[in-house]
Amino acid sequence: MHWFLILFISSICNLNAIEPFDVKLRDRTESDSGFVEIRERAEKWDPAETAIIVCDMWDSHHCYNAVKRANEIAPSIDELIQKVRARGGAVIHSPSSCVDFYKSNPARMRAVNAPAATNLPDGISNWMHWISEEEEKAGYPIDHSDGGEDDDPKEHKEWAQKLQSMGLNPRAPWKRQIDSITIDTDRDYITDSGVENWNILENKKIKNVMVLGVHTNMCVLGRPFGLRQLAKNGKNVVLVRDLTDTMYNPKMPPFVSHFAGTDLIVRHIERYVCPTISSEDILGKSFTNFKFDNRPKILFLIGEKEYFTRVTLPSYAEKNLTSKYRLEFRFAKDGQNDFGDLNSALGDADLLFVSVRRRALPGDQLKAIKDYIESSHPVIGIRTSSHAFSLRNKKPPQGHETWENFDPEVFGGNYNDHYGSDKKTFAQAVDTAHRIMDGVNSAEFSTGGSLYKVLPLQKNAHVLMNGRAVGIKGNQPVAWTYRNKFGGKSFYTSLGHKDDFSNSNFIKMLDNAVSWALSKEVQKKNKENRVSRALPHEKVNGALSPRDSTNLISVPDDLAVDLVLSEPIIKQPLHLSFDSKGRLWVVQYIQYPDPAGLKRVSRDKVWRVAYDKVPPPPPYPSGSPFIGKDKISIHEDTNGDGQFDSHKIFVEGLNMVTSVAHDGSGVWVTNPPYLLYYPDNNGDDVPDSDPIVHLEGFGLEDSHSIANSLSIGPDGWIYGAQGSTVSASITSPLLANTQAPVKSMGQNVWRYHPKEHVYEIFAEGGGNAFGLEIDSRGRVYSGHNGGNTRGFHYVLGGYYQKSWGKHGALTNDHAYGYFPAMKNEQVERFTHQFIIYEGNGLPKKYEGKLFGVDVLHNNLVLSEVMDDGSTFKTKDLSRVMSSKDPWFRPVMVTDSPDGSIYVADWYDRQVNHYRNHEGQIDHELGRVYRIRAKENTSFKDKINLKKLSKDDLLEASRSGSRWLRRSALVEIRARYKMNEEKKFETNQPSSATELELFLSSGNLVRIKDIADAGLRGYAVRRIADRGMSEKDRSALIELASLEESPEVVSQLISVSKRMDANDGLEIVKTVLSRDLFDSDPHIPLLIWWSIESKAQSNVDDLKKLFSNNKIWSSKILRKNIIGRVMKRYASEETIEGYLMCAFLLRSAVDEDVKKTLINGFGEALRGKQIGAMPKELLSQFDAAKTLLPLPLRIRINSAGAVNEAISLMSNKNTSNSILVELISTLGSVNSGIAIDAIKALLSRGAHKDVEVSCLAVLSAHCTDKGVKELAFTKVLSSESMIREAALDLLASELSAALFLVERCKEGEFALQTANASIHEKLRAHGDQSINIYLSKLLKNNDSKITDTQEREILRINELVSTGGGNPKNGEKTFTRLCIGCHKMFDKGGEIGPDLTSYQRNDKAALLMSLVAPGAEIREGYENVIIKTKLGTVHSGFLVQNTAKYVAIRELSGASRMFERKQIKSLASTGVSLMPQGLLNGIGDAELKDFFAYLRSTTPPF
Secondary structure (H helix, E strand, C coil), rough: HHHHHHHHHHEEEEEEEECCCEEEEEEEEEEECCCEEEEEEEEEEEHEEEEEECCCCCCCCHHHHHHHHHHHHHHHHHHHHHHHHHCCCCCEEEEECCHHHHHHHHHHHHHCCCCCCCCCCCCCCCCCCCEEEEEEHHCCCCCCCCCCCCCCHHHHHHHHHHHCCCCCCCCCCCCCCCCCCCCCCCCEECCCCCCHHHHHHHCCCCEEEEEEEECCHHHHCHHHHHHHHHHHCCCCCEEEEEECCCCCCCCCCCCCHHHHHHHHHHCCCCCHHCCCECCCHHHHCCCCCCCCCCEEEEEEECCCCCHHHHHHHHHHHHHHCCCCCCCEEECCCCCCCCCCCHHHHHCCCEEEEEEEECCCCEEEHHHHHHHHHHHHCCCCEEHHHHHCCCCCCCCCCCCEEEEEECHHHCCCCCCCCCCCCCCCCCEEEEECCCHHHCCCCCCCCEECCEEEECCCCCCCCCEEEEEECCCCCCEEEEEEECCCCCCCEEECCCCHHHHHCCCHHHHHHHHHHHHHHCCHHHHHHHHHHHHHHHHHHHHCCCCCCCHHHHHCCCCCCEEEEEEEECCCCCCCCCEEEEECCCEEEECCCCCCCCCCCCCCEEEEECCCCCEECCCCCCCCCCCCCCCEEEEEEEEEECCCCCCCCEEEEEEEEEEECCEEEEEEEEEEEEEEEEEEEECCCCCCCCCCCEEEEEEEECCCCCCCCCEEEEEECCCCCCEEEEECCCCEEEECCCCCCCCCCEECCEEEEEEEECCEEEEEEEEEEECCCCCCCCCCCCEECCCCCCCCCCCCEEEECCCEECCCCHHCCCCCCCCCCCCHHHHHHCCCCCCCCEEEECCCCCCCCHHEEEEECCCCEEEEEEEEEEEECCCCEEEEEEEEECCCCCCCCCCEEECCCCCCCEEEEECCCCCCCCHHCCCCCCCCCCCEEEEECCCCCCHHHCCCCCHHCCHHHHHCCCCCHHHHHHHHHHHHHHHCCCCCCCCCCCCCCHHHHHHHHHHHHHHCCCHCCCCHHHHHHHHHHHHHCCCCHHHHHHHHHHHHCCCCCHHHHHHHHHHCCCCCCHHHHHHHHHHHHHHHHHHHHHHHHHHHHHHHHHCCCCCHHHHHHHCCHHHCCHHHHHHHHHHHHHHEHHHHHHHHHHHHHHHHHHHHCCCHHHHHHHHHHHHHHHCCCCCCHHHHHHHHHCCCCCCHHHHHHHHHCCCCHHHHHHHHHHCCCCHHHHHHHHHHHHHHCCCCCHHHHHHHHHHCCCCHHHHHHHHHHHHHHCCHHHHHHHHHHHHCCCHHHHHHHHHHHHHCCHHHHHHHHHHHHHCCCCCCCCCHHHHHHCCCCCCCHHHHHHHCCCCCCCCCHHHHHHHHHHHHHHHHHHCCHHHHHHHHHHHHHCCCCEECCCCECCCCCCCCCCCCCCHHHHHHHHHCCCCCCCCCCCCCEEEECCCCEEEEEEEEEEEEEEEEEEECCCCCEHHHHHHHEECCCCCCCCCCCCCCCCCCCHHHHHHHHHHHCCCCC
C-alpha cells in the first residue's frame, strides 16, 4: 500500500506540474570560412521564470501602413500572451508614452508598486543605440533615417486628415495600447519605464524574456525595456520574430520591400544582439505573413552534413532571394530526423527547396511533404536531395517513414551512385535558350564534389546542363527540369558542393530556377489549391475556430450556451428572427460597408458618404453593378436535436439589407433606400414575385446607421429604426395621391402602416439607433451607442437628445428641450440593441430583465428595468454572456419559439466603421449562439403556427411567451378577419396582443378599468391610432381627470397632439390643473409639445386655454410651459406672434409669471434685431416696465433706457457681468450716443471681459477711422483675449483689414503671431494685396506644425514627464490663460470645449493643442467663416443652425446671430480658434504647475 501511495502522489504531482515552454532559439555567427551560420538550440523555459513584453502596440500611428500591419499581428500577439499568461508567465504591456491612460488601472499600479530591485543596472532608463562596438561598426542593414514611413503620399495625407478629424495628433495619434490585445488587470503589468520593468523582472525572478511588437529597428531594440538593454544586462532575452514589424521605407537603401527590410533587421538582431524564436514554439502555429507582403514563400529543408549546406544554402538565399521572396529554414540536426511542424510550414509555402540526405521522417512530416508535392507545388532539389528520404530500402526507425522513389517520382532522376571524389569535375550548359540558363556562361566551368550517376532519367526530364569527370568516359546530366506525375514543376541539380556556392554560374542557375519555379501561373494555382483546402477561419489571421471560440464563452451556472450556426453557412450575421414555422432567419450583411454599384463622391469625418447615384430596387439583371453580397437565409432544426441541419437561401444578391419581419404571408425587408415586401403566400420560401417597394428615400450615407431593425408591433404597424448619420426623405409609391416626402436628419424610430401606406416618425432623436424593442405592453425602446445608459424609452411624438453638430437639429425648431436616455449608473459604452426578456424558457429570475449586446466589450449585459415616473431606468446586474475571445462581437440578441435567447456574433477583430471603410474587415466569418436554461436539453417540441387552427392560435396568443403571443397574432391577422371573434372568457387584457384581440372584436373593457397601467397607456395610444369616436374622446378626457399613473398620463398627453384642438387642449388643461406630475421626467415637456403643435393653427383655442385664470396656478405651466409659449410666439418675429405675446402678458395673473413671460421673450430675441412691434405689446411692456430688465427695455426702445445704460457704464460700481450684458445689448440698437459711450469705455480701459464685449460691438462700426485706431491699440494689449478680439474686429471688414495689414507692414505688430482664424478671415476678403502679404509672411500652413513647435513640444514633454508641479498654483495660470474660453470644474467660458470631461491625461494631445493648436481640432469646434451680403466677414464656431438663423460664437466669447437672408456664404476653414504662442514666456516651474492642474482629476485644494 505504501508504494501505491508514493506512486499515486507522484502521478498527481506530475499532472499538476506546469508544462515548460519548449523554445528553439536561433542566432547567427560567422564561420571560419566567412559564411554566416544560422544556429539553433532548444531550451525548456520554466513559465514562472518567463516574461513577455509587448512593445509599443499602440492603437494608432502616423504611418497608415504601420497601423494596418499592427492590426494584423495584434490578434496573434494576444493569443500568444494568453498562452503565456495561462501557464504562469508574466505579461508586461509597454505602450510608450501612453501609460497615463492606464494610471488607475490595477495593472499599471502593479508595475508602479513593484519592489525596487537592488541590482538596478546603470543606464537602464536610457535608450540604447548599440549594444556593442561590433554592432555599431556593422550598422543597420536598412536606412531608416527618413523615419521609415512607407505610405503612399496621397493615402498618408488622407490618413493625417482623418486623424485630425478624429481629434488626434497626426504626428503621434496613439493614446493607448491597441484594444485587440487583452490586458488582464488581475495579473499583468503596464509600464514604459526601464526601471519599473527591471523591478518587475527581478521581483518575479524572471530569467527568460520574450519581446515582441513594434517597431523592430527602433523601439523594440532601443527602448529601456528593449532587446539591447535586457541582453546587455544578463537576461535570456529573445525577439519573437514573426510578431514584429519595422519602420522602413523601400525607397531608402537597400531598396528592398518593407517586409524584406524587416527580415534584414531580424537577421541583424540574431547576429549582434540576441536570439529569436517563433510564436510557433508556443502556439503550435506562427503568424504567416502580412496581407501586403506579396513575396512568395520558399521553405528550405536542410538536413545533411557532408556538403555544409546548413551554412552555404541560407547564406546564398538570404543574399540573393530576400528582396523577392519570404524565406523559412527548417533544419534537422545530424543524427536527427525532425523538421518540426511541416503542416504549418508548408501551409503557406509556394516553393519547397530540399537539401536533405538519407533521412527517414516522422510519418506526419513525410505526409505533409507528400501532400504538398501531390498538390502540384513546385520543388527544387540540390545535391543529396535526390536521395533525401531514402535509406536504401533499409527499415526506418519506429514511427518514421521513407520515400524511396522520391527521386524518380519528383525529380525524374535515377541516382544510383557517384564517381570518385578524387576526380576533378566540370559542367557545361546544353540548353542555353532555357530561362534557367539565362546569364549562365556557356563555356565549361569546374565544379566541386564528385559527379553523380543519374542516367537514365525519366522520359520527360529536360536536361539543362551536363557534367563530366576527368578520366571518365561519357557525361552525366547535372541539372534538369521535370514535370512530375503530380503536375508540379521540379528542378534538380546534383551540384551543391561548398565550392559551388562560390561559382557565379551555379548561383545564377539557382536564381533562375527559383524564378522559373515560382512563375505567376504556378503561384496562382498553388494559392488556389491552398485556399480551397483551408477552413474559413484559417484564412483570417487571428481568428479562432467556431468551437474554440465557443469554449471561451462564459454564462451563469443556470444557463448553457450552444453554437448553432457558423461560417461558411453564414457570414456577418446582423439580424435574427424566427418565422411562424419556428425557423431561424439570418440577414447576412456581407456587402457592408460599401453599397455595390455606387461611387463615393465625397465623405465627411464621421464617414457620411455622398454617392453618385441612388441604386434601383432589386432584383438586378445578370451583370448589374448593383448586385450585392447580402443574403437572407433560413435555417431549421428538422429532427428536434437542437442542431440546425437544413439551410436555404430565401433571397440573395441584395445590396445593403439590414433586417426582416414576417407577417404570415411574406417578408418585410429593410434594403435602404427601400422598404420592400416579398410576398410568399404559399409559404414555399420562394418569393411569389419581385419585391414590392412600399417606401423609398432612406439615406445610404453611412451603412453603420442606415434604416434597420424591423419589427411588427402588436398594433400591426411596421416599426423600424434609423441611425444617427443618415438622412431620409420618405415617400410611398403605393399612394394614389402624391404627397410631400417626410424628411428627417439623423436618428429616429419610425413606423409604417402596411394597408394605409402611411409613414411617420414615431419619435425623434436618441443614439445611433440600430436596434428596436417592443415589449408586451407595446412600449418602444432602442439602444444607445453612448455610455452611462442602456438605451432610450420612446413615447409617441417625443424628441430625444441628439449631437446636433453631427446628427442635425430636431425637425421642430421650437422643441425647446428633449428627453435624455434612460438612467443607469456610469458604464462604458455601449448597448446598441437589447431585448426585455418575456419568454418562458429561462429561469424565472430572468423574466422582465434587459439583455443587451455590448459589442465593444465582447459580452451581453443583464439589467433590471425599473419605473422612473412615466419612463424607466435600468440597473446592471451582471454580464450574462462574456467571452475571452476578443473577436466575439455580439450585434443582436433576440427571443425565440423555445424560450431561449439567440445571439448574432459578427465575429471580427474590431467593429470600428472607420476601419471597416478602410478595408479592415473580414467578410467570411460569423456565428450564432443560443443561450438556454441549463436543464433544457430537449428541442423535440417544435412549433409550426401554420398548422394551428384559429382556436389554437387564440390560445397561443395568451401564452406566457411574448414571441408566441405576437407570432400567433400575426398569423391570425394574415389568415382571419380580426373582428370575427366575439367570445372571450375575460375582457381584461394581460398583454398588448390580447388587448388587440379585444379591441378588434369590441370586447375590450373600458380604458379606465384596464387593471394594468402599461396596457392602459397602450390602449390610449391605440384608440388614437384608430380614429376616435365621440365615446373614445370622452373616455380619454375623463381618464385625464382620474388617472394617477404617470405612464398613462404621458400617453394621454402624447396622443393629445393628434386630437383636434378642443379635445386635445381639454386633456392638456385637465392634466395641468392636477399638479401631480410636475417633477415627472417626461410629462412637462410632453405638455409643451402638445401645446406647441397647435401654436400656429389654433391660436384662438390657446387664447381660450390661457384665459382661464385657474390654469395659471399650475406648477407645470408656471415652471415649464408658459416661458416656452412666450418664446415660441416671440421667435416668429411677426405682428401676429407679438400680439399673442401681448395677450399672454395681459392674461398673466401675477408678477412672477409675468417675469417668466418676459424672460421667455428676451430669450427668443437674444442677439436678433427687433423689428416693429404692435402698440398692444408695447403697452403691455409699459405696464410691466418695473419688471422689464434694462437690456429688454433697451431693445424695445423704452424711453431713457439707453441713457440709463450709459450712466451705469460710467459707474465704477457696476459689475463686470452687467457691463458685458449692457454693452452687448446696446450693440443691437441704432444709437450713436451708445456707440460713443462704448468707445469711451474701451479707451479708458476695463476688465478684459468688458473690453472684449466693447470690441465685439464695435466690429459693426469698423469703417469708422476712430474705431480702427482704438482697436489697434488693443491689438497691442498684453491680454491675449483682448488682443484676439481686436484682431477679430479689424479683420471683419475690408477697409479695416487693409488698415491692419499696413500697420503690420510698418512693424507695429507681428501678424504671424495671430490666431490662424484671423489669417483665414483676412484671406476671405479676396483682396490681392492682403493675400500676397500673407503668403510671404506665413511660410508654413497654419494647420501644420513648425519645426520650432516640434522642438517646443519635445522640450515641454520632457519637462513635465519628470513629474512634480503644484496644481493649485497651476490653477492661477489656467485662470490667466484659458478661463476666458474654457471651463474647468464648472468655472470658465464657453468658447472652447469644457475641459473637465476632456481626456486631459493625454499629455501628447494637450501639448499639441497648446503649442500647435492648428494641428488638430476637436469635432464641433472647427472655425467657420460667414461672409455677409454687406461684405463683412465673421468667424467662430456654430452654436445654432436653423432654417431662419445661424449663430456663431466668436473668439471674443460673444455670440453673433445672422438671418440666413443676410448671409452670402458660410464655410468651414479647418483652422483652430486657439491662440498661437499661448505658452510663450512661461517658466519651467510654472509650466509644471500648469500641467499638474490640467491633468488633475478633482479641483485642487
